[in-house]
Amino acid sequence: MNNIKAIEPRPPKEVMRLKRMGAAHPTRLSFLRVMLNRMILENWKFDRPIWCLNEEGVGYAVYRAIGPARTYSLVAFSHNIPDHMRSDRVIATAWDATFTLFDGTPTEADLSRLSRNVPYQEAGRILASELSLSRANRSVRLFRYVVACLAAGQQPDVQEIEDVGYLMRTTAVYGSGKFGAADYRDLRARPEMAAPFQAEMLSVWLIRQFSVDVVEHMAFCQGGDSAVKLAPHIKHILGVGNSTGLGMAPFIVRHQILLNNWVESREQALAAVRSLPSVSLQKTRSLQVAFSQFRLNVCKWKTKHDLQVGKLNDLQDDIEKIGDRLKIFPGTSPLPWDELWQWGEQTLTCEGQEALLALLLEPHGELIDSLDSLMSADEEAEFLIDGKMSVKELKDILVTKYDWALAIDFSVPESHSRFWYVSEEKLEPRFGQRTQEDEFSKEQPLCIGRLASSLDEALKPWPQDASIASFLRELPEHRYMVRRAQIANRHPYSEIQDNLIADDLIPLDMLRFKLAFLGASHFDPKSDKWLRICLFQGAAYPLDLTPQEISL
Amino acid sequence: MTLSKEPLCLDVLSPPLKGEQTILSRGEVESLCLKAARGAGMAWGLAEEAGFSAGWLWARGFDGTQRLLDHLLAMQISSGYNKSPLVMPRHWQAPEEGRLCPILLGVTLCDYMRLPEGLVMSGPLLVGPVNQPLLVLPFLAAMAAKMNKPVCMAWQGEFVLVTSEGELVSSVAYPVFEEGLFEVSIAESVSYGIQPTGRHAVRDTTLSMLNDFAIKTTVMISDQSRADAGAGIEDND
Numbered sequence: 001m002n003n004i005k006a007i008e009p010r011p012p013k014e015v016m017r018l019k020r021m022g023a024a025h026p027t028r029l030s031f032l033r034v035m036l037n038r039m040i041l042e043n044w045k046f047d048r049p050i051w052c053l054n055e056e057g058v059g060y061a062v063y064r065a066i067g068p069a070r071t072y073s074l075v076a077f078s079h080n081i082p083d084h085m086r087s088d089r090v091i092a093t094a095w096d097a098t099f100t101l102f103d104g105t106p107t108e109a110d111l112s113r114l115s116r117n118v119p120y121q122e123a124g125r126i127l128a129s130e131l132s133l134s135r136a137n138r139s140v141r142l143f144r145y146v147v148a149c150l151a152a153g154q155q156p157d158v159q160e161i162e163d164v165g166y167l168m169r170t171t172a173v174y175g176s177g178k179f180g181a182a183d184y185r186d187l188r189a190r191p192e193m194a195a196p197f198q199a200e201m202l203s204v205w206l207i208r209q210f211s212v213d214v215v216e217h218m219a220f221c222q223g224g225d226s227a228v229k230l231a232p233h234i235k236h237i238l239g240v241g242n243s244t245g246l247g248m249a250p251f252i253v254r255h256q257i258l259l260n261n262w263v264e265s266r267e268q269a270l271a272a273v274r275s276l277p278s279v280s281l282q283k284t285r286s287l288q289v290a291f292s293q294f295r296l297n298v299c300k301w302k303t304k305h306d307l308q309v310g311k312l313n314d315l316q317d318d319i320e321k322i323g324d325r326l327k328i329f330p331g332t333s334p335l336p337w338d339e340l341w342q343w344g345e346q347t348l349t350c351e352g353q354e355a356l357l358a359l360l361l362e363p364h365g366e367l368i369d370s371l372d373s374l375m376s377a378d379e380e381a382e383f384l385i386d387g388k389m390s391v392k393e394l395k396d397i398l399v400t401k402y403d404w405a406l407a408i409d410f411s412v413p414e415s416h417s418r419f420w421y422v423s424e425e426k427l428e429p430r431f432g433q434r435t436q437e438d439e440f441s442k443e444q445p446l447c448i449g450r451l452a453s454s455l456d457e458a459l460k461p462w463p464q465d466a467s468i469a470s471f472l473r474e475l476p477e478h479r480y481m482v483r484r485a486q487i488a489n490r491h492p493y494s495e496i497q498d499n500l501i502a503d504d505l506i507p508l509d510m511l512r513f514k515l516a517f518l519g520a521s522h523f524d525p526k527s528d529k530w531l532r533i534c535l536f537q538g539a540a541y542p543l544d545l546t547p548q549e550i551s552l
Numbered sequence: 553m554t555l556s557k558e559p560l561c562l563d564v565l566s567p568p569l570k571g572e573q574t575i576l577s578r579g580e581v582e583s584l585c586l587k588a589a590r591g592a593g594m595a596w597g598l599a600e601e602a603g604f605s606a607g608w609l610w611a612r613g614f615d616g617t618q619r620l621l622d623h624l625l626a627m628q629i630s631s632g633y634n635k636s637p638l639v640m641p642r643h644w645q646a647p648e649e650g651r652l653c654p655i656l657l658g659v660t661l662c663d664y665m666r667l668p669e670g671l672v673m674s675g676p677l678l679v680g681p682v683n684q685p686l687l688v689l690p691f692l693a694a695m696a697a698k699m700n701k702p703v704c705m706a707w708q709g710e711f712v713l714v715t716s717e718g719e720l721v722s723s724v725a726y727p728v729f730e731e732g733l734f735e736v737s738i739a740e741s742v743s744y745g746i747q748p749t750g751r752h753a754v755r756d757t758t759l760s761m762l763n764d765f766a767i768k769t770t771v772m773i774s775d776q777s778r779a780d781a782g783a784g785i786e787d788n789d
Contacts, residue, residue, distance in 0.1 A: 127575065128751055177579025185578070383604060384694050387663025387670075424770040442771050445596045469663035469670075473636040476656065479597025 007275045007338060009267035013404070016263070016497045022509025023311065023350040024516035025358040028365060029266055032519025032535060034372045035201040037365075038192055039545070042068055046542035048213070049105075055221040056080045057214055060115065063206045064105060065542065067192060072131070072199075073102040074206035075111065077119050078214060086137050088171040088243040095121070095135040097168065097210070101203045103129045103182065121172075126180045131199040133181055134173040136207055139164050139241065146215050146230070151223030155231050162237060162300050165522060165534045168211040169241025173200045188376065195372045196258065197518060201535075208240045208536050209543055232544075239537035242520070245530040246429045249510040250420070253446045253496065256484060257377040260491035262517050265375050266357075267493070269368040273360050274338040276367075279330040286363035291326055293538075294359060295319050297521060305525040307508060311351050318352025322359070382490070385483050387469030391462045394471075394482065397489045398456050404497040405449035406456055414503040420444040431507050431529060447501040451481040567726055569615065573753035581754065582607035584762050585620055591768030592624035593634070594655070601691075602655045608690035612720065613748040616687065618758050623654060623684040624765055633683065636660055639669045644679045651683040651731065658691030661736065665695050672699065676737035686729040692736065693718050702742055707734035719745025 014020070026032070038044075045066040053059035063074040077098045085094045098119045102110065110129070117124030121135055142156075142164045149156040175197065176184040187193040212235055219227040230238075252259050298315060325343060330336035337360060344356040361368060398406065410416055419434040421442055429444070445451065455478050462471055472479055488494050499505065506528050515523065520533035576584075586603030594602060602620060609616025627633045633653040637644040637660050644660075646652045657679060664670035671677060682688060685705070692703040693714040702721075704713040707730050713721040721742055 125574070128577065177577035177583075180575065180577055180580070183578045384662055384698060385659070388666050421771045422769060423773060424767060425773040427770065430771075442769060467664075467667055469660070469667055472663055473639065473660055476598055476634075476636060476659075477595040479595065479659065480600065481597070483597060483600075 007271045007335075009264070009271045012492045012495075013497060015267060016493055016495060018496060018498045018506070018509040018513075020350050020354065021496065021513035022506065023354045024513045025355045026516050026519045026521060027266060027269075027358040027361045029269060029361065029368065029372060029375070030517055030519030031195060031197040031375075032201050032205075034195045034369075034375075035198050035205070036539060037369065039065070039542075042192075044068075044545075046209075046545060048209075048543065051213070051217075053078050053214065053217055057218050057221075060111070061210060061213070062106065062111075063209060063542070065202060065206065070190065070192070071104055072202060073105055074203060074210070075100050075102055075106055075114050075118065076207070076210050077115065079119065083140065086140070088137060088169070089245075092171065093123075095171070096138045097207075097214070098135045099133070099203060099207060099210075100126055100130045101132040101199055101206075103131055122179060124179070128180070128182045128186070130180070131182050131187070131193075132173060132175045132203045133179055134170050134200075134203055134207070136168040136170045136211070136240070138168055139166055143167055143215065147218045147222060150216065150219030150230065151227050153223065153226040153228050155228070155234060158234065158237070161234055163302065164241075165237070165300075165537060166211070166239050166241035167215055168207065169243060169532070170204060170207060171243050172247075173203060173242075175200045185380075194376055196262070196376055201519070204240050204242075204535050205539070206542060208238070208539075209541050211240065212238065212541070235541065236538060239521075239534035239539075242515075242533050242535060243530060244511050244515060244533060246431055246507055246511075248514050249431070249507050250429050250444065250446055252510055252514055253448065253500070255377070255379065256487050256494040257379050257382060257491055259496075260494035261375050261377050263493035264491075265371040266361075268374075269361050269364075269371055270341070270357055272367055273364050274335065274341050276337050276364075277334055279336050283363045284330060287329070287359060288326060290359050290362035291322065294355065295323065297538075301522050301524075303524045305527070307506065307528060308523065308525045314349040315351040315355060318348045318355065321347060322352065322356060382487055383483070385468070385472070385479065386486055387467060387472070389468045389486065390464065391459055391466045391468065391471060392464040394468055394485060395456070395459055395464075397485050398452060398459075401488045401492075401495070402449075402452040402456075402485065405452040405499075408449055408453065408499050410450050410453055415499060416447070416450060416501050417503045418501045418505055420446045420501070431505075434501075445480055447499075448481075448484065448495060449499045450501065452485070454478075455481045455485070569753055569755055572756040574756055574759060575751050575753050576610075576759075577751070578607050578611055581610045581617060584759070584766060585617060587766035587769050588624060588762040589620070589655070589765075591765035592627050594627075598655055598659065601659050602687075605655060605658065605687050605690040608693060608718075609686065610752050610754070611749075612718075613752055614686060614689075615758075616690075617754045617762060619684045619686050621758055621761055621765075623687065625761075626683055627653070637679070639664060641669055641674050642677060644677055646681065651681045652679075654682050654684050654687035657682050658688045661688070662691050662694055665698065671695060671703070671736060671738060676735050678733055678735055680733040681731060682734075683731060684729075685731060685734060689714065689729075699738065702739040702745075704737050704739040705734050706737070707732065713739050713742065713745070715742060715745045717745070717747075719747045721745045 048063050050062040057078050058080045059078055061076045065072045079096055081094045081096060098121060100114055100118045117126060126133055146156045175181060192198060212230055216229050298319060303312060329340055333339040344353050408415055417434055419432050421430055421444055423430050458475055458478060508525050508528050508531060511531060512523050515533050520535055521537060522534040523531055525531040582603040585606035586599050589599035589602035590596060606616040606620045632648050632650040635647045636656050637652050638647050666672050692705060696703040696714050696716045700716045702713050702715045704711055710727055711723050712727050
C-alpha cells in the first residue's frame with residue numbers, strides 16, 4: 001500500500017480541450033446541486049405569501065426562501081402575450097413572465113417599483129436589493145396542452161411531457177451587477193451566496209415552482225371544479241428549460257481564475273475519489289443508483305441536431321459498456337475506483353468518460369462537497385501585473401503554458417477565419433466569418449491563442465533579463481496578454497487550449513461546458529451556436545420540500 | 553495627518569452630483585468604462601485598467617466616470633496620451649510636451665513598484681504633469697495593498713493617502729486634484745481612514761457620452777450579423 005503512487009489530477013492539456021469540455025456532464029459539484037444541498041441541509045423554509053393572477057394568468061406572485069440568517073423572495077410578474085411576440089432572442093421586448101430575486105421580503109413600495117421595471121427587463125432598472133433579473137416564456141408545445149388536460153380533470157400524457165421537459169423556459173437570467181442588480185462582491189461574504197451563481201440557481205428553482213402553479217391556476221380558471229392539479233410523478237419530470245446562446249461563451253474566457261477554480265475543484269474531486277482504497281456496500285449501491293438514474297435520463301435525452309446525435313450515440317454505447325463494467329465493481333484491486341476510471345479512459349469516448357466522472361463523484365458527498373468553497377474566485381486580487389518578472393520568465397511561461405498556441409500557424413486562413421464581436425443592435429456577442437471589412441479594432445479579445453503568439457513574437461528581440469515593466473512601457477498593447485499569461489502561470493486550468501477563431505470552432509462546446517457546471521441536463525443543440533437545456537428535472541419543489549427528498 | 557472632519561456619507565470626498573442621474577452597480581461602471589476606454593482608442597489591457605480605476609473611484613464616492621470621460625475626450629484631441637512615462641530615478645515625466653495619460657502612469661507605477669526606478673527603491677517620486685490625476689489614485693491603492701503600506705499622493709500642500717485596506721485619509725474635505733506635478737510616496741501606517749460605501753449615481757450626460765465611446769466597440773447590424781447570432785431556426789416552440 002505504501003508504494004502506491006499518489007493519484008494526480010488530470011493535466012490541463014487533457015482537460016482544457018474543447019472536445020472534452022464540450023462533452024461535460026453535470027456533477028454533484030454543479031452550482032445547482034450546491035444550492036439545493038444547502039437548502040436541504042440548512043432546512044430552509046418556503047412559502048408563497050402573494051398570489052394575484054386573474055383568469056388569463058395575468059398578475060403577480062411572491063415566493064419566499066427563508067434561511068437561517070436571511071430571506072430571499074422571487075417576485076414574479078405574469079403576462080399574456082400574443083404568440084407572434086414570443087421570442088427567446090435577446091432582441092425580444094415582451095415575455096410570458098418576468099422575475100426578480102429580492103433581498104428579503106418586499107414591501108408594497110418595493111413591489112410597486114418592481115412592477116414598473118421588471119416587466120421591461122433590460123429597459124428598466126433594478127437596485128442592489130435585487131439579486132437577479134430574469135424572464136421566461138411558455139412552451140408553446142406543452143403549456144396549453146397541459147392546461148387543457150388538467151382543466152378536463154385529466155393528467156397530461158407522460159410521453160408529451162418527456163418530449164419537451166418543461167412548461168416554461170428562461171431566456172436570460174442576469175445576476176451580479178447587471179441592470180443595477182447587487183454586485184457579487186457585496187454578496188460573497190454570505191455563505192449561501194459564496195459559491196458561483198447561487199442567486200441565479202435559486203431564482204430558476206423558484207421559477208420552476210411558479211411554472212407549475214400558473215398552469216394549475218389556469219386549469220382551475222378554465223375547468224372549475226373538474227380541474228385537477230398535476231400529479232407528483234409528472235411534476236417530477238418537469239424542469240425549467242433554457243435557451244442558451246453565445247452570450248455565455250465569452251464569460252469563460254474572460255473569467256480566467258473562475259474557470260480554473262471550477263475545473264481544478266472537479267479534477268481534485270476525481271483524484272480524491274480515485275485514491276480511495278476501499279468501497280463499502282453502501283457506496284457500491286449508491287454508484288449503481290446513480291448509474292441507473294443517469295441511464296434513464298439519457299434515454300429521454302432527445303435531439304435532432306447532427307452535432308449532438310453523434311455524441312448521443314457515443315454516449316449510449318458507452319452507457320452499455322459502463323453498465324456491464326459495473327457488474328464486476330469493485331473487484332479486488334487495492335484502488336477499485338481508480339481501476340474503474342482507468343478502464344473508462346481506455347474504453348470509452350470523451351462523452352462516456354465525462355459521464356463516468358460524474359458517476360464516480362456521486363456517491364462521495366462527504367469527501368468532495370466541501371470543494372464547492374473553492375469554486376469562486378477573487379479576481380481583483382490577481383489583477384496587478386508583476387512588472388519585475390523578466391522577459392525570460394515570461395517566455396518560459398509561454399513555452400510551457402501556451403505551447404498549444406505557439407504550435408498554431410496563424411498566418412494560414414483557416415486559423416483566423418472566425419471573428420468574435422458584439423452587435424450594436426442588442427449588444428450581444430456574435431461569432432461570424434471574418435471579412436475584409438471587419439475592423440481589427442472591433443474584434444473582441446477572445447482569440448487568446450493568437451494573442452499569445454503575437455506576444456511571443458514581440459518578446460523575441462528583447463534581452464532575457466529585461467523587466468516585463470520595461471517591455472510593457474514600450475509596448476503597452478500587450479498588457480492584456482501579459483496579465484493573462486501571469487495568471488495562467490499560477491492557475492493551470494485557466495485557459496481553453498484551443499484556437500477560438502479557427503474555422504472549425506464549435507461555440508456550442510463552450511456553452512455546454514458552462515451549462516454542465518451550472519447543473520444542466522439534456523443538452524439539445526439547435527445550431528452550432530445555441531442550444532436548449534433543462535434545469536432541475538427530477539428535483540424536489542420548494543413548496544413540497546421535505547427533509548428526505550434528495551435532489552438529482 | 554489630518555482626517556477630514558466631514559461625516560461619513562457618500563459625498564465625503566466629492567461634492568454631490570447635480571443633474572439627472574442613474575444609480576449603477578459597480579459591475580456596470582467597470583464594464584461601461586472598459587468599453588468606453590476601448591472605444592476611445594486604448595488597447596484592451598489598458599481599457600481593463602481604466603475600468604478598474606473608474607470603478608474603484610466610483611465605489612468611494614469620487615466622480616471617476618466623469619474624470620475618465622474627460623480624459624477620453626482629451627485623447628481624441630491629442631495623440632500624446634498614448635506614450636508611456638519616461639521612467640527616471642525620482643522623476644517620471646511625459647516623453648514630449650504635454651501631460652501623461654493617468655492610466656498609463658498608474659499602471660507603469662504599479663509595474664515598476666519593486667524595480668530600481670520604482671516607488672519602493674526610488675521613492676518619493678515626482679510625477680507628471682498628468683491629465684486627470686484622480687484616475688491615478690486607484691493604482692496607488694493597488695500598490696498599497698501589495699506592499700501592505702499606505703501610499704500618499706501630495707501636491708501644493710494637499711494630499712490624499714490610501715491605506716492597504718483601500719481606506720482614505722485626505723487633507724481637505726473635497727480634495728481637488730490639480731493637473732500638474734505631484735509626489736508619490738510610501739507613508740507611515742495610519743490607524744484609521746475612511747471608506748464611503750454604498751451605491752453612487754452617475755450623471756446621465758456622462759453615461760450618454762461614455763456610451764457613445766462604448767458603442768464604437770460594436771459592429772453595425774446587418775443581415776449577416778443577425779445570422780451570426782445563433783438562432784438559425786424558429787425558437788418559439
